[in-house]
Amino acid sequence: MTSYIFRYFNVAGFGETSRLLLAASKADWSDEKPEWPQEKPNQPFGRLPVLVEQSADGSPDFVLSESATIERYIARTYGFLPMDPGEAAQQEQLRDRLNDVVIAFFTPNLVDASAREAKNAEFVGLLDRLFSVHSELLRKNGNNGHLFGTELSYADIATYAFLRMFLVNPMESLKQSPQLVKSKLTPELVKLAVTAEADPLLEAYVSKRGKVADVVQV
Amino acid sequence: MTADNTTPTYVLRYFDIIGLAETSRMLLTAAKAEWTEEHPEWPQEKPNQPFGHLPVLVEKSGAEDEEDFVLSESGSIERYLARKFNFVPTDNKQMARHEQLRDQHLDAIIAFFAQLSLVDEAKKEKREDFDAMLDKVIEIHTSLIRKNDDCGYLFGEELTFADMSAYAFYKLLVMYAVTFEADVAPFVKDKITPEVLHLLRTVESDPLLHEHVEKKGSFVAHILTE
Numbered sequence: 001m002t003s004y005i006f007r008y009f010n011v012a013g014f015g016e017t018s019r020l021l022l023a024a025s026k027a028d029w030s031d032e033k034p035e036w037p038q039e040k041p042n043q044p045f046g047r048l049p050v051l052v053e054q055s056a057d058g059s060p061d062f063v064l065s066e067s068a069t070i071e072r073y074i075a076r077t078y079g080f081l082p083m084d085p086g087e088a089a090q091q092e093q094l095r096d097r098l099n100d101v102v103i104a105f106f107t108p109n110l111v112d113a114s115a116r117e118a119k120n121a122e123f124v125g126l127l128d129r130l131f132s133v134h135s136e137l138l139r140k141n142g143n144n145g146h147l148f149g150t151e152l153s154y155a156d157i158a159t160y161a162f163l164r165m166f167l168v169n170p171m172e173s174l175k176q177s178p179q180l181v182k183s184k185l186t187p188e189l190v191k192l193a194v195t196a197e198a199d200p201l202l203e204a205y206v207s208k209r210g211k212v213a214d215v216v217q218v
Numbered sequence: 219m220t221a222d223n224t225t226p227t228y229v230l231r232y233f234d235i236i237g238l239a240e241t242s243r244m245l246l247t248a249a250k251a252e253w254t255e256e257h258p259e260w261p262q263e264k265p266n267q268p269f270g271h272l273p274v275l276v277e278k279s280g281a282e283d284e285e286d287f288v289l290s291e292s293g294s295i296e297r298y299l300a301r302k303f304n305f306v307p308t309d310n311k312q313m314a315r316h317e318q319l320r321d322q323h324l325d326a327i328i329a330f331f332a333q334l335s336l337v338d339e340a341k342k343e344k345r346e347d348f349d350a351m352l353d354k355v356i357e358i359h360t361s362l363i364r365k366n367d368d369c370g371y372l373f374g375e376e377l378t379f380a381d382m383s384a385y386a387f388y389k390l391l392v393m394y395a396v397t398f399e400a401d402v403a404p405f406v407k408d409k410i411t412p413e414v415l416h417l418l419r420t421v422e423s424d425p426l427l428h429e430h431v432e433k434k435g436s437f438v439a440h441i442l443t444e
Contacts, residue, residue, distance in 0.1 A: 066321035073314040089298040096291035
């Protein structure tokens, strides 16, 4: 049977969506937190996360880098992303956008103090737009807690991971953002989170690692 | 072909720069798709884009009652075109290899832009990140070219998504990033290995990209002069 090692730091960061996908796939998988930076030269691109797929028949490991590529690979393998390019693209663009917003959050740390306020305002603007687009999609899909169709999808998991990152045991470096994100949640997004957490595919994972439902009013 | 013309046509909406659209331009041309480019008034057109930013791809089916398919996010646009027009393998693992390269190119580009507005120690540190990522990308390209019998493509014997993404990567740094920081052009040019140059030549001379090179000019010629 195929098994996976997900090599990353001990944070949600750019790894949570992959972990959720692995959990939902019911595949045999484990987290690996490498010594850093000692293990840097041993990674294909010198960075994390890395996914190592080990097959049962002894053929060489398949090693993949880049968080989004890892996610899409797992999602396609286990049917969380459709094979139709148009349908897949609609989900993938949402994930790319979520990622842009996460990066925008960290950008104020990269610019000097005079530009920081503008960058923070930019993050808030992006967050508003993001939540508005997501909520609209959820409404158009009948407000069943899914962005597309009626089952847990890649887009659902990526969105849920974004919410988890800010709301469930958030990192110190996120500072005031958890309150900000919580204050901007729409009923549709709350329903997405609750639906994901109630899904049998994710129940075991969230019962061990905390729930969005415990943090917000449901 | 039916009388009502249901071949899709495409509009690529972006600024008139290399930026993050070059790979998509190449894919559309290599696919022999019917496409045009639109340069919207900015920021006036910002609220009219699905996510308030560019690039955006609009696919019009040609059928009267069908809505346009609108896609945002350069990576998603590229992967959509690459899959639809068979510039990536359908095998999941092989497809992932193309995608991880593309993501790696983008990370290096982001790293370059992230250090632009910094100064002193912070800039030095971030610039070193970019340098390391650039070195890694070049190392990977060089290794893949060699392993592929030095035929000039990264994978297989035909032009693929990975090749176009790599070409656009070097072109962006040498011809676009240079407008932000002049030293990046000679810096990158000096690091280009013979194998990478072979890749760039091979991509540029591929018949599928003849029209693209005619329109945009030869990047290889640009590298070799000076």
